Amino acid sequence: MDTFLKNIATDLYSRYGEKIAELCVVFPNRRASLYFKKYLSELTDKPIWAPATTTINELMQQISGLTTADNIKLLFELYRIYKQVKKSEGSFDDFYFWGEMMLNDFDDIDKYLVNPEDLFKNLKSLKAIQDQFNYLSEEQVEAIRQFWSSFDPEKNSIHQEDFISIWNVLLEIYQKLNKKLSELGIAYEGMIYRTVANKIKGNEAIELPYSHFVFAGFNALNNCEKRFFDYLNNNNIADFYWDYDQNYINNPHHEAGFFLRDNISRYKQPISITNQDLFRSLSEPKNIEIISVPSDVAQAKVITQKLQQSNESISDSPNKTAIVLADEDLLVPVLHSVPDTIDEVNITMGYPVNNTPVYSLIEHIIELQKNAKDSKNGITFYHKNVLAILSHQYINSQFPKESRELLQYIKINNKIVITQEELALCDFFKIIFIKINTYLELSEYILSILHQIYNTLKKSGQENTIHTTSLEKEYIYHIYLSINRVKDVLQEQQVDIKTETYIRLIRKIIRNLRIPFTGEPLSGLQIMGILETRLLDFENLYITSVNEGIFPKNEASLSFIPYNLRRGFGLPTIEHQDAIYAYYFYRLLQRAKNVTIIYNSNSEGMQTGEMSRFLYQLKYESDFKITEKSLKYDINSSQTKEIRIEKSDAILKILTKFYSSENNKKYLSPSGLSTYLRCSLQFYFRYIADLREQDELSEEIDAPLFGNILHEAMHHLYLNFIGLEVKPEDINIILKDKEKVATAIDQAFKDEYFKADSKIIYSGKNIIIREIIEKYIYQVLKIDESLAPFEILSLEDSYEIDVPIIKEGVTEKIKLGGKIDRVDQHNNQIRIIDYKTGSDKLEFKNIEALFSDKKDDQNSAVFQTFLYSKFYKENKNPTIPITPGVYSVRKLFDKDFDYRIKNKDTGLFIGDYNSIADDFTDKLSQLIHDIFNPEIAFTQTEEIRNCAYCAYRKICHR
Numbered sequence: 001m002d003t004f005l006k007n008i009a010t011d012l013y014s015r016y017g018e019k020i021a022e023l024c025v026v027f028p029n030r031r032a033s034l035y036f037k038k039y040l041s042e043l044t045d046k047p048i049w050a051p052a053t054t055t056i057n058e059l060m061q062q063i064s065g066l067t068t069a070d071n072i073k074l075l076f077e078l079y080r081i082y083k084q085v086k087k088s089e090g091s092f093d094d095f096y097f098w099g100e101m102m103l104n105d106f107d108d109i110d111k112y113l114v115n116p117e118d119l120f121k122n123l124k125s126l127k128a129i130q131d132q133f134n135y136l137s138e139e140q141v142e143a144i145r146q147f148w149s150s151f152d153p154e155k156n157s158i159h160q161e162d163f164i165s166i167w168n169v170l171l172e173i174y175q176k177l178n179k180k181l182s183e184l185g186i187a188y189e190g191m192i193y194r195t196v197a198n199k200i201k202g203n204e205a206i207e208l209p210y211s212h213f214v215f216a217g218f219n220a221l222n223n224c225e226k227r228f229f230d231y232l233n234n235n236n237i238a239d240f241y242w243d244y245d246q247n248y249i250n251n252p253h254h255e256a257g258f259f260l261r262d263n264i265s266r267y268k269q270p271i272s273i274t275n276q277d278l279f280r281s282l283s284e285p286k287n288i289e290i291i292s293v294p295s296d297v298a299q300a301k302v303i304t305q306k307l308q309q310s311n312e313s314i315s316d317s318p319n320k321t322a323i324v325l326a327d328e329d330l331l332v333p334v335l336h337s338v339p340d341t342i343d344e345v346n347i348t349m350g351y352p353v354n355n356t357p358v359y360s361l362i363e364h365i366i367e368l369q370k371n372a373k374d375s376k377n378g379i380t381f382y383h384k385n386v387l388a389i390l391s392h393q394y395i396n397s398q399f400p401k402e403s404r405e406l407l408q409y410i411k412i413n414n415k416i417v418i419t420q421e422e423l424a425l426c427d428f429f430k431i432i433f434i435k436i437n438t439y440l441e442l443s444e445y446i447l448s449i450l451h452q453i454y455n456t457l458k459k460s461g462q463e464n465t466i467h468t469t470s471l472e473k474e475y476i477y478h479i480y481l482s483i484n485r486v487k488d489v490l491q492e493q494q495v496d497i498k499t500e501t502y503i504r505l506i507r508k509i510i511r512n513l514r515i516p517f518t519g520e521p522l523s524g525l526q527i528m529g530i531l532e533t534r535l536l537d538f539e540n541l542y543i544t545s546v547n548e549g550i551f552p553k554n555e556a557s558l559s560f561i562p563y564n565l566r567r568g569f570g571l572p573t574i575e576h577q578d579a580i581y582a583y584y585f586y587r588l589l590q591r592a593k594n595v596t597i598i599y600n601s602n603s604e605g606m607q608t609g610e611m612s613r614f615l616y617q618l619k620y621e622s623d624f625k626i627t628e629k630s631l632k633y634d635i636n637s638s639q640t641k642e643i644r645i646e647k648s649d650a651i652l653k654i655l656t657k658f659y660s661s662e663n664n665k666k667y668l669s670p671s672g673l674s675t676y677l678r679c680s681l682q683f684y685f686r687y688i689a690d691l692r693e694q695d696e697l698s699e700e701i702d703a704p705l706f707g708n709i710l711h712e713a714m715h716h717l718y719l720n721f722i723g724l725e726v727k728p729e730d731i732n733i734i735l736k737d738k739e740k741v742a743t744a745i746d747q748a749f750k751d752e753y754f755k756a757d758s759k760i761i762y763s764g765k766n767i768i769i770r771e772i773i774e775k776y777i778y779q780v781l782k783i784d785e786s787l788a789p790f791e792i793l794s795l796e797d798s799y800e801i802d803v804p805i806i807k808e809g810v811t812e813k814i815k816l817g818g819k820i821d822r823v824d825q826h827n828n829q830i831r832i833i834d835y836k837t838g839s840d841k842l843e844f845k846n847i848e849a850l851f852s853d854k855k856d857d858q859n860s861a862v863f864q865t866f867l868y869s870k871f872y873k874e875n876k877n878p879t880i881p882i883t884p885g886v887y888s889v890r891k892l893f894d895k896d897f898d899y900r901i902k903n904k905d906t907g908l909f910i911g912d913y914n915s916i917a918d919d920f921t922d923k924l925s926q927l928i929h930d931i932f933n934p935e936i937a938f939t940q941t942e943e944i945r946n947c948a949y950c951a952y953r954k955i956c957h958r
Contacts, residue, residue, distance in 0.1 A: 002278060003537040003591065004243045005032060008216055009039040011273045012051075012239075021049030024210035026056055028217055031348055032535040034521050036216075052210060056218070056225065057189065062209055064195040069186035072486055072509070075099045076493040077184075081176045085169050093501035096508075101558050103188060106174055108561075110190030111222035113197060114569045119561070120171035144568035170560065193224035200231045208237075215267075216241040217535035219583050220259045220576065226266075233267055240267040243535055245590050247282035256586040258579035281590040282622075288589075289627045290615055292601040296330055298631065299544045299598045300337040306542060306596055307525075308339050322526040322538040324588065325349070327545035334527060334544070344524025348532040350514025356475040357393055358453070359510060362446060364388040365432070366503055369442060372435045375761075379420040379435045383410055386418050389432065398456050402426045414753060417761075428452055439502035443487040446506075450480045478515050482506075530584050537591040546599045548610045552581035585614045601630070643956055645684050645938040652934055654688050659814050661802045667817035668928075670864035676931060677853060677863070679941035683931075685952045688938075701769050705752060707837040710773050710889065711796070711821060712748035714780060714835065717741065718822070721792045726824075731785040735778065745774055776837075779892040783899075790826035797823070799871035805929045814928050820868045830882045832872055832913075833899070834865045840888050843902040847919040851927055855943045861886055862901050866920050869913035881912035 012020055020040075027033055033053035040050060054062075061068055069077075078099050079092055109116055181187050187195070199206050213232055218240075221229065232238035242264050248254035249261060293299055303323060310321075323334060331347070332355055338345055353359050368389060371382040387410065389395055390403045402425040410418060423433040432449060436442045454476045486506055490497065497505075526538070530551070545551060556574040559566070566573050589595060603609030619626055645651070658666045676683040685691045701709070717734060718726075734740060746760050749770065754760050762770055784790075800817035822833040840861035844850055849857035850866070865884040873882055885899035900909040910916060930936050940956055941947070947958040 001537065001539055001591070003035075003039075004217065004241075004278065005036045005535055005537075006039040007273055007276065007278055008214075008241050009036055010043060011241075011270060012214065013040060013043050015270070015272065018048055020051050022210070023051040023212050023214055024059075025051050025053045025214040025216060026059055027053065028056065028219075028534050029532065030055060031521065031532055032217060035536060038522055051214075056215075059209075060192050060196050060224075060228075063199075063206060064187070064192045065185075066187040066192050066195060067185060068189060068192065069181070069184075070485065070489075071100075071103070072489045072505075073186070073493075074103055074181075074188055076489060076495055077180055078102060078173070078177055079495070080493070081173055081180065085172050085176065091501060092495065092497050093504060096501075096505065101560060102170070102173070104557060105170075105560050106177070107188055107190035108559075108571050109174070110188075110194035111224050112569070112571050113194065113223040113227070114571060116171055116174050119565065119569055120167060120174070140568045140570065142568075144565060146564050166560065190224075193222065197224040197227045200227055206231075211237065213238040214241070215239070217243045218263070219534075220580050221263060223570070229267055238267075239270055241269055241273065242267075243587060243590075244279060245282040245586065246280050248586055249279075254582075255579045256582040259583070278591075282586070286589070286592060286624055287594045287627075288618065288624050289596050289629065290611070290618075291596065291598045291628075292611065292630045293598060294600070294602050294632060296327075296545070296600055297333055299330060299600060300333040302596075302598055302631065303334060303542050303544070304337040304339060307342065310540070320538065321540040322528060322533070322536070322542070324533055324541060324543045325527070325529055325545065326543065326547075326551035328352075328529050330544055331527070338525065342525050346521050346524050346526050347517040348521065348526065348528040350516050352511075353475060353479060353513040353515060354511045356472075356515075358450070358472065358475045358479055361389070361392050361394055361449075361453075362479070362510065364392060365446060365449060366507075368432075369436050369445075370503075373417075374435065375417075377419050380417040381420070381423070381433060383416050383418060386410065386423065386433075394453050395432075398453070399426055399428060402429060436499070439490070439497055439499045440487070442499055442502060443483060443490075446483055447480060447487075450476050450483075454480070474515055478513060479510055482509055482513055530581075530588075533584070533588050539593045541588065541592045541595045543588070543595070543597045544599075546597050546612045546615060547608065548612050549608055551585065551612050551614070552578050582614065585612075643681060643940055645681065647934045647937060651684075651688060652932070655932060656812070658687070661813035661815045667800055667815040668931075669816075669818045670867045671818075671860075673816075673867070673927065674860040674863060676927070677851060677858060677860075678855075678943075678946045679853075679950070680931075680936075680938045681940045681956070682950055682952060684938035685955070691952065701753065701766060703838065706769065706773070707835070708752045709745075709748045710776060710837055711835055712751055713744045713773065713777055714822070715795050716744035716747050717777070717781075718792055718795055722795060723792070725789050725791045726784070728785050728788040731781050731788055735781050735785070741774065741777060745770060745777065748773075776889040776892065780835075780887060780889070783887070783892060783897065787826060790824045790831070793823040793825060793830070794820065795822055796820075799868070799875050801871055801874045803925060803928045805925070805932055807932060812932075814932065816867070816871070816928075818864075818868065818871065820872065823872060825880075828880055829911075830872065830876075830878050830880060831899075832865060832869045832882060832884045834861065834868060834884075834886050836861050836886050836888045837890070838888075839890055840886060842886050842888060842891070842898070842900070843904050846903065846905045847916060847923055850920075851923045853941060853943060855945050861888070865901065866913065866916070867924070870917065870920065870924070873913060873917065882914065883911055884913055 008025075012023065012025075016023065025033070025036065027036070036053065037050055040048075057068075075096065076092075079095050082095060082099070082102075083089065108114075109119065178191060181191060196206075215229065215238060218225075229238065229240070233240075240263075242260055244257065244260050244264070248256040249264065251257065252261070291302055293302060307321075325331060325334065328349055329352075331349065331351065335345075335347075364385060368381055368385040371385055373380050387407065390407050396403045406423065406425060406429075409415070409422070415422075420433055420435070424430050431445075431452065434445070436445050454473055457473050457476070483506055486502075486509060490502075526536075543551075548554065556563075556577060561569075561571060563573060565571075597615060599611045599615070601609045601611075618624060619628075647655075659668050672683065672687055675686060717740070721730070749762075750760055753766075796819050798817060798819050800815055802813040803816055804811050804813050806812075820832060821835050822831075824831050824833065838861075841859060842862070844859045844862045845857055850859060850863045852858060862884075865886055869882050869884045872878075884901055886901065887899055891897055898909070900911070902909050913920075940958075944958065947953045947956065950956075950958075
């Protein structure tokens with residue numbers, strides 16, 4: 001393939017021969033020099049000295065004698081000066097965003113040789129504009145006039161006043177910053193460029209590091225570069241090579257040639273290369289396919305399919321195939337989509353650190369510190385932060401035993417907050433689980449953790465994952481350097497910032513950090529961003545995310561300098577940005593033969609789903625034959641298959657083993673039977689397949705836990721009355737003894753919620769929930785006081801019964817059982833009391849409806865209370881009536897509250913369970929028979945409303 005860099009190498013070697021070693025070839029980026037040297041080496045069989053290669057930034061820095069300072073140091077120097085000029089004590093956190101914007105503006109001012117004194121004038125007189133800027137074109141002067149004409153001292157808006165207040169100090173800040181940086185021998189990029197340009201203007205003797213220069217592949221030149229190029233050109237010590245195509249250069253309206261038309265005219269190319277077909281490649285036929293897809297992931301999948309369909313090898317040449325990512329966030333999905341058949345992949349862009357495990361660990365550590373507290377129990381940590389750290393792959397894999405023990409301890413004991421002492425199971429945990437108070441402590445803290453993990457990875461080697469371990473160490477190393485650099489700058493600047501500000505600072509720095517990949521850049525499939533493609537040519541191209549707003553970007557960089565002033569002073573504007581992107585696009589297509597262009601047609605959120613304007617230009621303004629495809633997914637949901645579990649011999653064995661009376665450990669509970677009635681498949685998942693929901697900490701008290709606490713508190717209050725008669729005055733004493741009630745509630749919270757915590761600390765919603773439980777308990781006591789006297793027979797006692805069924809002609813007994821909240825005797829009746837904290841109704845249609853699978857007919861509270869009545873009857877066989885009752889706490893405050901259960905069909909209360917016992921027992925026996933009947937499968941309920949809160953609804957796709 002005939003490439004631009006190959007032609008430059010050939011031309012230079014033919015003109016300079018072995019004296020090529022005396023040249024310095026300057027490229028816009030480093031990667032071009034690798035390709036250039038490769039082509040140069042192919043031109044001769046004997047070894048030769050290669051010319052020096054560099055980038056324009058490196059060359060300018062070398063000539064200026066200044067050192068480029070990192071952005072953090074520059075921001076802090078600027079912050080000091082800003083506070084001094086504005087006489088403000090504003091925080092660095094508030095300044096950070098504006099500081100970056102200010103630096104970018106100063107960079108532009110210097111690179112484009114704008115006179116800062118002229119730019120930052122507050123011009124109230126239009127006559128002054130005409131007199132002041134006689135060196136500008138009429139168009140530029142008009143742009144400046146238009147801007148300042150909108151300012152009227154008597155009518156300025158608040159925003160205009162704010163603008164002027166900042167505008168009036170920018171010159172002083174600029175001058176003081178440049179003075180300070182010069183004293184330190186450091187600079188930002190634009191300052192370095194201006195220093196070189198000023199030396200040329202002042203006729204200073206410039207010490208050039210080389211005798212002759214070659215500039216290749218530049219496009220948009222700033223004014224400093226132009227002055228430098230003019231100097232070299234006028235002294236005949238530079239050659240210039242421009243990478244372009246006649247197609248857009250000869251069209252004065254084509255934005256891709258906006259900069260190059262002037263460059264080519266101003267800095268002539270060597271005649272030896274000018275007339276080659278190299279610059280007419282866009283006139284040659286190309287296979288161009290434009291594909292729209294409905295998602296970013298789909299873009300990666302398209303590339304996979306295309307690479308798999310390609311029969312040619314892509315590993316034999318670096319110019320064969322490239323994937324170009326207009327949106328670099330697609331790097332990870334594209335990497336995962338490269339077919340296994342491709343052995344060599346070279347990535348010329350950095351891998352984002354925020355996609356690495358070490359970044360997620362740092363985030364967990366930061367959140368741990370943000371929520372750490374000093375309490376009466378010492379330093380405590382929030383459970384979610386602790387669990388996240390203990391579950392992280394670096395911690396879990398390096399300290400599996402300690403992590404597992406702590407995870408189990410926290411979950412079993414429902415530890416919402418964990419003390420530092422409880423977490424100190426090993427030396428490393430003692431490093432992690434401490435409380436940090438200052439940003440400097442936080443910096444040292446994170447560095448020590450990273451150091452520990454790095455050393456552990458270094459020692460382990462992980463035999464089968466050496467490559468992975470090497471990458472992980474690289475991530476840790478780069479993050480360590482970045483955080484350490486921030487710490488050094490802060491200490492050097494002696495700036496005292498808030499810990500929150502420091503956290504935001506390192507987060508921003510780390511998120512923008514990219515780790516360079518190491519590999520063989522001159523072979524295999526190339527994956528690169530738009531900027532990395534400059535000067536490189538490929539036969540096969542896959543360009544992703546060619547959407548309007550991405551390629552080109554549709555917004556200019558943020559700036560203090562308004563658009564009209566930018567235009568007036570010749571600073572870059574959005575039009576410059578569009579022209580640069582246009583050049584990138586068409587230059588990329590120039591010498592390619594097969595081009596697949598993909599864009600995301602999804603218009604959700606901030607995405608427009610619109611193809612780039614460049615694609616419209618290709619379609620309607622070029623002579624290329626373009627194929628268009630729109631890939632769409634069938635979004636019609638497939639029919640959800642019915643789930644049906646037949647009762648195999650294995651399943652029947654499990655059922656019999658668990659619930660046969662011969663097994664003394666398990667029984668079918670009322671709640672289990674209610675589950676079967678709601679959905680037999682749910683019963684299978686929970687009680688046979690034993691698919692349990694993952695244990696999670698109950699940070700907030702849910703409905704079941706609320707009920708458990710109320711049950712437990714009532715148990716504590718009445719525990720000493722078992723077997724005794726409770727008189728009204730007994731309950732009155734309890735009602736007056738607020739400490740006794742409070743103790744019972746606290747003990748219930750400790751037993752059910754706080755678990756192992758010796759001290760009970762209520763916070764947040766739990767304070768409110770405790771008050772609600774207390775309110776309910778007092779109302780239960782008042783109801784009981786109105787019904788007393790009564791004798792408490794049992795509290796929370798377990799009862800079991802056997803239900804006979806016929807299996808293959810043999811009688812088998814199935815064990816049923818459960819705990820009855822409370823049994824008492826009142827007015828010569830046995831009361832079976834079940835406490836309910838939900839919105840349960842105290843009425844039922846009829847016995848048959850209780851065993852229905854229809855939600856409107858079901859009433860699990862009544863069903864379970866009747867079942868408890870049956871348990872008691874068969875265990876105790878009392879001679880007096882058994883009255884089933886429900887204390888529905890939500891109804892306790894009703895004036896006509898009645899705990900008894902009403903039959904809707906008859907309109908009568910069930911005063912004695914014996915009146916319905918036969919019907920209930922028959923239906924219950926049939927239910928048990930159905931559960932053990934091999935002919936009746938476990939199936940999904942047809943009552944979709946039952947699925948709303950089912951833990952298994954994802955399995956059923958409901």
